[in-house]
Amino acid sequence: MCNTSCLNTPPVVQSFGKNQDFLARRCIWVNGPVIVGAGPSGLAVGAGLKEQGVPFIILERANCIASLWQNRTYDRLKLHLPKQFCQLPNFPFPDDFPEYPTKYQFIKYLESYAKHFDITPQFNETVQSAKYDETFGLWRVKTISTGGEVEYICRWLVVATGENAEKVVPEFKGLDEFGGHVMHACDYKSGESFRGKRVLVVGCGNSGMEVSLDLCNHNASPSMVVRSSVHVLPREILGKSTFELAVLLMKWFPLWLVDKILLIFARLILGNLGKHGLKRPSAGPLQLKNTEGKTPVLDIGALKKIRSGEIKVVPGIKRFFQGSVELVNGDNVEIDSVVLATGYRSNVPSWLKENDFFSGEGIPKKPFPNGWKGNAGLYAVGFTRRGLSGASLDAISVAHDIAKSWKEETKQKKKSVAARHRRCISHF
């Protein structure tokens, strides 16, 4: 059941007589951390631990690594940030990868990353709850899989379930009357099946923009709902990636000034977007990313289609009717399908029984760079709102910290076993 190759000792199945709950489950002691999630964050921590000889297990609800990338993204997806900001620690992208790798290249990279570090997660195993047992000073992690229910007992728990663990599906009045096809962007693969269709794309983040662009490229007619405001930035400024430029500028200037500089360039390169229905938020793009986690849109072609009218920008939704939608400005638009590009959320509050370290939104309360370490052996990786580069930084800190305390505790245990052994010998 357990991946014994990554455990120092074979899994010990113990039954605890007094507790009914314990009796129903198999109970496995893990001599090292339990990592929840086999996305880039979980893999990066695993790699760091492997390098330092610390045993661990990774529990993953899906049937593969990086399930967000493999199962919940559209075909045309490419990394938005240049490759040097997306690689995981100690294993660079192959030289022949382009500046912005495709999602297939990125998945291939992650597969070889797992292989290189010999990381073998336990798939199809969903963590249902994790609770710190004060009496024993241990974490109790309960999972469910096709093999039944298991409880893992460990000293360290690494939360790597991601900022995008669950889709956000808002409720809309009348949607049950609509009658057409409704899907979330995480299930959208390509515009192929939408040819000739009128599609309402709800949301104008990177997903909404790119789904709308993809629909245009497949001769569908998207209307994109922009209910509030959005920052759209060019992906490159003066031949340099906007993200890289922002990182460089942040070394010299305060965030508000970097925001101002980015917005000046955006205005010069993209023009006034207000006349197309894309109002900018009053807070700057980096400030908004930091405070609310709202990622600016990096334009890869949707703006051109908005300017040409191929993507129609429409205001917020009032309600749906059969075959149509009424907007807040009173307009009624006939549509065949709806794609909800309404974003994602963390699922940590649904399973982690703890409320000191994580907020109600399932994000560490302490801001970057201090949000990776909680109390009692609890860690978080990949919740920095800084994409893959933030996840890599977390992973390095977490693996290092756990290795340090694992080594200390293992040395301590070895010492006390040796002492016990000596006492036993002296009795003879």
Ligand SMILES: Cc1cc2nc3c(=O)[nH]c(=O)nc-3n(C[C@H](O)[C@H](O)[C@H](O)COP(=O)(O)OP(=O)(O)OC[C@H]3O[C@@H](n4cnc5c(N)ncnc54)[C@H](O)[C@@H]3O)c2cc1C
């Ligand atoms: C469409 C899209 C494009 C993106 N593009 C970029 C980009 O170009 N650059 C960038 O830096 N970032 C990008 N991101 C951000 C993205 O969050 C990161 O790229 C990256 O996937 C984060 O890795 P992670 O391991 O933290 O989370 P995830 O990749 O989400 O992995 C978390 C894993 O945990 C598993 N899991 C969740 N709950 C449980 C549970 N209860 N039990 C067991 N397993 C569980 C999930 O199945 C998943 O496999 C993008 C996000 C999206 C949605």
Ligand SMILES: NC(=O)C1=CN([C@@H]2O[C@H](COP(=O)(O)OP(=O)(O)OC[C@H]3O[C@@H](n4cnc5c(N)ncnc54)[C@H](OP(=O)(O)O)[C@@H]3O)[C@@H](O)[C@H]2O)C=CC1
């Ligand atoms: N190539 C890449 O690198 C890509 C990266 N990504 C990343 O994935 C993450 C998620 O992006 P995304 O999926 O776009 O989600 P976001 O959270 O960025 O955007 C959600 C959008 O849905 C809108 N929305 C939510 N609820 C409603 C509602 N009830 N009515 C109308 N509109 C609504 C929001 O509007 P409001 O702002 O008003 O709340 C917002 O425009 C981001 O970090 C993004 O950068 C996504 C796609 C491609």
Ligand SMILES: O=C(O)C(=O)Cc1c[nH]c2ccccc12
């Ligand atoms: O695409 C994402 O979700 C990312 O987190 C990448 C990202 C992190 N910080 C940013 C700032 C501007 C644009 C993209 C990102």
